[in-house]
Amino acid sequence: MKTVAMVLFPDFLLLDMAGPMEVFSVANRYLKPDDHYQLITVGTEHGPLLASNGVRVLPDRHIDESSPDYDLLLVPGGPGAYNEKHPPLLTWLQDAVRRAERYGSICTGAFVLGHAGLLDGYRVTTHWNYLERLIRAFPLAQVESDRIYTEDRNLITSGGVTAGIDLALAVVAQDHGKKVAQDVAKVLLVVMKRQGGQAQFSPLMAAVAPHETPITRVQNFVLEHLDQAFTVQDMAALANMSARHFARVFLREVNMTPMEFLQRARVDQARNLLETTELPLKTVAYKSGFGSVRHMRILFAQKLGLTPAQYREQFS
Known part of the structure; x- marks a missing residue:
């Protein structure tokens, strides 16, 4: 049984959490009990956490009470990821990723990993609208602009929002084969491999600077x-x-x-x-x-x- 932990903090994006977790949950329908994914949410605060859409989620554990020995540790995005730093979470993550088999981020959750110093020297991606901000914030990371998700060694990061589903499907395919991942994709009415990268959804050209030169x-x-x-x-x-x-x-x-x-x-x-x-x-x-x-x-x-x-x- 593999353990998948999703780390939650105030103002996280609910779909970043729910999309990948649903992939792993549906995958369990096609797997033997011993191969199931055990899904866990870990919170930075005691009690319910308010997502960016106003929904409250009660994490299973608090980071101070959580053993970080996870097979896959994921961080969602949202305003709380790119506007806040959450120092206790950053310290916890630095230890947790050393003990996890794999770790990664959904969408702008890459900023949390970046502030923890976990992107330096890795190929990574994030939501297309935040690529330039990620590049400026973490110059030692190699930011890829047109990827639905990016894998580099034991780090996996995804593009914007629903790309977290693509990331999770890729994990399922690696763990249990393409057939299981395809079955999950059919249940969720998504495709296993989208045509093109996330640039197809975004303007490709940066805005012209407002000052005249x-x-x-x-x-x-x-x-x-x-x-x-x-x-x-x-x-x-x-x-x-x-x-x-x-x-x-x-x-x-x-x-x-x-x-x-x-x-x-x-x-x-x-x-x-x-x-x-x-x-x-x-x-x-x-x-x-x-x-x-x-x-x-x-x-x-x-x-x-x-x-x-x-x-x-x-x-x-």
Whole structure:
């Protein structure tokens, strides 16, 4: 029997807890009793804890009363994960993960692990909307932006919210085989492997900084004229810089190359048109500056793991 412990704290996201725990619970229907998952909730406070949606949950144990010898130790996300540090929990986690077979986080629970010093040197992910914040907060972690979940040695982290279900299904598949995980996925009406990564659900391009600089002026001009062709030299001329100097400054200020920015902007423009209009793919490609449906399809496959037609079918 494997023990799965979910650590709870004030203002946690209830779905981050309930989704993965339901996966393990349903898996027990298909497993022999000796192979069952034992599910435990561990709280940072005595008594019920208030989730971010207002629901109160009474943990099975308090961290001071809990033996940390768990097979899998998970931390959910929520406002309490990225806005608070919970010092007693951080100290407890530092000891608990050394004694656990595996540990991980759901969504923004990665911030709790980060504050405990447990992400340094690992490949990790979190909700797409908090990726930049995670990168800034924990520069020694290798943050992957387009993953539903990421495994690195005994650490497993997931993207936003429902990606915790994907994480739990992956654990079940590793523990008991793909057939059991598929049976659980069917009961929960989810797919075992989603097309594309979590970037398909998120804007790919970071917002242009509000203060005006030569670089932000170029960004805004490009965004307003995406149907036009641009080279690095074209963009550098708009900033009155040499191409080499412009590329260096752009990378430093935007954390991506000029051409990466242009590609992401074109993909975002196309996504918006696919979601909100019924324009033919050829027109979408033209308005987004791809030049051809083929080029748009190639970029969509690289960035989203989907074709434009598949994206429209899923999100329009």
